[in-house]
Amino acid sequence: MAGIVDANKVLECCQAISKFTEEPGRTTRTFLSPPMTQVHDLLRAWMRRLGMSSWIDPAGNLRGIYSALDADSPRLLIGSHLDTVPSAGPYDGVLGVVLAIALVEGLDGRRLPFALEVLGFSDEEGVRFGAPFLGSKALIGSLSHELLEKKDAAGISVAQAIKNFGLDPRAMDAAALRGEILGYLEFHIEQGPVLEHLHLPLGIVDGIGGQTRINAIFRGSANHAGTTPMNLRRDALAGAAAWILEVERIGRSVPGLVATVGNLRALPGASNVIAGEAHASLDVRHIDDAHRQQSVKRILAAGQRIACDRHLEFSAETVSERAAVRCDSGLLAELEKAVGSAGFPVHHMSSGAGHDAMILAEKYPVAMLFLRSPGGISHHPDESVLCEDVQAALESGQRFLDQLAALHG
Amino acid sequence: MAGIVDANKVLECCQAISKFTEEPGRTTRTFLSPPMTQVHDLLRAWMRRLGMSSWIDPAGNLRGIYSALDADSPRLLIGSHLDTVPSAGPYDGVLGVVLAIALVEGLDGRRLPFALEVLGFSDEEGVRFGAPFLGSKALIGSLSHELLEKKDAAGISVAQAIKNFGLDPRAMDAAALRGEILGYLEFHIEQGPVLEHLHLPLGIVDGIGGQTRINAIFRGSANHAGTTPMNLRRDALAGAAAWILEVERIGRSVPGLVATVGNLRALPGASNVIAGEAHASLDVRHIDDAHRQQSVKRILAAGQRIACDRHLEFSAETVSERAAVRCDSGLLAELEKAVGSAGFPVHHMSSGAGHDAMILAEKYPVAMLFLRSPGGISHHPDESVLCEDVQAALESGQRFLDQLAALHG
Numbered sequence: 001m002a003g004i005v006d007a008n009k010v011l012e013c014c015q016a017i018s019k020f021t022e023e024p025g026r027t028t029r030t031f032l033s034p035p036m037t038q039v040h041d042l043l044r045a046w047m048r049r050l051g052m053s054s055w056i057d058p059a060g061n062l063r064g065i066y067s068a069l070d071a072d073s074p075r076l077l078i079g080s081h082l083d084t085v086p087s088a089g090p091y092d093g094v095l096g097v098v099l100a101i102a103l104v105e106g107l108d109g110r111r112l113p114f115a116l117e118v119l120g121f122s123d124e125e126g127v128r129f130g131a132p133f134l135g136s137k138a139l140i141g142s143l144s145h146e147l148l149e150k151k152d153a154a155g156i157s158v159a160q161a162i163k164n165f166g167l168d169p170r171a172m173d174a175a176a177l178r179g180e181i182l183g184y185l186e187f188h189i190e191q192g193p194v195l196e197h198l199h200l201p202l203g204i205v206d207g208i209g210g211q212t213r214i215n216a217i218f219r220g221s222a223n224h225a226g227t228t229p230m231n232l233r234r235d236a237l238a239g240a241a242a243w244i245l246e247v248e249r250i251g252r253s254v255p256g257l258v259a260t261v262g263n264l265r266a267l268p269g270a271s272n273v274i275a276g277e278a279h280a281s282l283d284v285r286h287i288d289d290a291h292r293q294q295s296v297k298r299i300l301a302a303g304q305r306i307a308c309d310r311h312l313e314f315s316a317e318t319v320s321e322r323a324a325v326r327c328d329s330g331l332l333a334e335l336e337k338a339v340g341s342a343g344f345p346v347h348h349m350s351s352g353a354g355h356d357a358m359i360l361a362e363k364y365p366v367a368m369l370f371l372r373s374p375g376g377i378s379h380h381p382d383e384s385v386l387c388e389d390v391q392a393a394l395e396s397g398q399r400f401l402d403q404l405a406a407l408h409g
Numbered sequence: 410m411a412g413i414v415d416a417n418k419v420l421e422c423c424q425a426i427s428k429f430t431e432e433p434g435r436t437t438r439t440f441l442s443p444p445m446t447q448v449h450d451l452l453r454a455w456m457r458r459l460g461m462s463s464w465i466d467p468a469g470n471l472r473g474i475y476s477a478l479d480a481d482s483p484r485l486l487i488g489s490h491l492d493t494v495p496s497a498g499p500y501d502g503v504l505g506v507v508l509a510i511a512l513v514e515g516l517d518g519r520r521l522p523f524a525l526e527v528l529g530f531s532d533e534e535g536v537r538f539g540a541p542f543l544g545s546k547a548l549i550g551s552l553s554h555e556l557l558e559k560k561d562a563a564g565i566s567v568a569q570a571i572k573n574f575g576l577d578p579r580a581m582d583a584a585a586l587r588g589e590i591l592g593y594l595e596f597h598i599e600q601g602p603v604l605e606h607l608h609l610p611l612g613i614v615d616g617i618g619g620q621t622r623i624n625a626i627f628r629g630s631a632n633h634a635g636t637t638p639m640n641l642r643r644d645a646l647a648g649a650a651a652w653i654l655e656v657e658r659i660g661r662s663v664p665g666l667v668a669t670v671g672n673l674r675a676l677p678g679a680s681n682v683i684a685g686e687a688h689a690s691l692d693v694r695h696i697d698d699a700h701r702q703q704s705v706k707r708i709l710a711a712g713q714r715i716a717c718d719r720h721l722e723f724s725a726e727t728v729s730e731r732a733a734v735r736c737d738s739g740l741l742a743e744l745e746k747a748v749g750s751a752g753f754p755v756h757h758m759s760s761g762a763g764h765d766a767m768i769l770a771e772k773y774p775v776a777m778l779f780l781r782s783p784g785g786i787s788h789h790p791d792e793s794v795l796c797e798d799v800q801a802a803l804e805s806g807q808r809f810l811d812q813l814a815a816l817h818g
Contacts, residue, residue: 191636193632193637193638193641211635213680224761225694226620227601227603227761227785228667230667235669238654244650245651245654248639258638260644262678262680264674269671270672270690271690272622274669282680283680351635351636352637
């Protein structure tokens, strides 16, 4: 494995890219903001040195081609996103793009029976327009006219932002993937504590969990906290509190389920007034849609039961629902073999967060490999990744390419 | 009892006063706001017809004297407050002042061996300056220079507001009570559901509960709601929820205790982020200070225990603490006798809310009589009182005066 790139080079590249920011002193790089040009320039220069051709598609995605032995060979896509949340760390998204190019470098000019297309998506986080996955949606042809008309806080539309970046939104069709695609592979930091907790460098992602988001309201009676005896209260906040514990209990009772009340608001919200209303958010995720839906049902039934016991009213509105996405079993088998033969423990897991792979999975086979997130920290300047884990990803990735080459040779 | 005023006259007077407001369409009358002049004019005209002298003291309190048989007789004070919360009902405070004058009218010119001083306090709610009891504090000489310098939202100080009303804040000493005072009697709507729940018109108030106000904080880790498994969470909001139920349980376990979490804020408060912090208010009241303090200790210990079990941090800061106030046993005995002999059930209770009587109790014997609050509703336009309960208060009050006259005759 002499061709494998030094993991330090990957880390240094990510750190260099983190300096390209809209906000001095911290990393913030939203959809087609000016610093994105610097990221493109840096990565395109590297790809040029590797003999790759590259372009920026009409959605602002970085596209780099490492051609195959034959011109009419299929392509394998590898990549992730180049935009960030405000005050981001250096690795969320960027690491997956840099690893993709490093894998090409590791080939040392060797050509495979398939082309490699490196993808650096322009938007996954959805920070600027409140709509995520603008980049990957363009590749599967689902960046709708409606999305292109969406406006940011400054009143600039997606289409106008594309024009301002020097691109032509009317040419969006050119961004769509064509030809034979073997699949899409995405390296990404876990952004959670599981791998660290298990002392594992890598996790093979079987799929991306489905998600249900609900706004729930408990209604009681707002009354004077001093003059209303405990037995004559209809305390909406106490009802919500009982429900939050039920959400937690149900979340714990189903393996792989996560159920979260992240926000809660008491009305009127005065220290000397019993809450007449309590508004709570609910976020439920599971890799199995039936398990998720069943759990949501149990959680809502618990809300009704608590409300009934406490003479409150309970209502719940589903804000959004997203089905789970399964990774491709063929690609997963190759990934498992690659990780194992590189000498690392094979651990399967699901992703609780959404990723570009979820969008591409609508049309193509996808696979993801997670790298351990120290402290589970992401979306924060303290986000990090271990050098040895990056090395493990590089070694596994190289074996994955070799296996695929053997299969398609 | 031919002299007793018709309760309808009392209700109509309160309703007329509710039209004197700063805000069209609803009743809002803060400290020395312009409509307070109209209230004073209306009540002073009535008192004049009853042969009473009246004045507005330097704190803006309405003071009316119905003189005794002899010039050097002691005085009995009867009254309540004339200011309101925003969007108030017609009876909170006002009813106690109107009932006081109605009791004088019921004497039909008959003189007692003590003078009656009707008090209509300028501020009990504390809405304009964020400091309650400005009126009653002036009567016991505790309206401090600091309080006089306190400013409202428009930057006007209490002293300036007094000047703007045509009064002289430098003459504040003249507001302080002097001479022999038999005590202070206050009629007030209950502002709670207890009397209605027990089907009782009147409640004899043994005392006003002490109060502890605390701000509590649970601290955990803010993490991704999708990627952090249930067993690796440090969810501050779930900890706060467990505590709210403990607050409720402890509140229910001690007779007469009320314990309330009225406000709760989750941080960062996003639906897809596990709460890293939860800030909760706590309000604990009991007529027995030792019981209250003991309960607060148990509640804080529960917070610590929950935090420990859940690997959270818990901190609590006492915002304010107010000792309970006992009503005068002599006056209470007379009130009990008066209510009973007027043919109404004698029910003793404590007040969970603060009242002007609490301030006067620092220097004088006080007693309070609660009138049933339909639906427990107060601080709301729907606030009401039953005509028959006002009649019961008038009859009991008249007997109370007669008994005291016999004692001091």
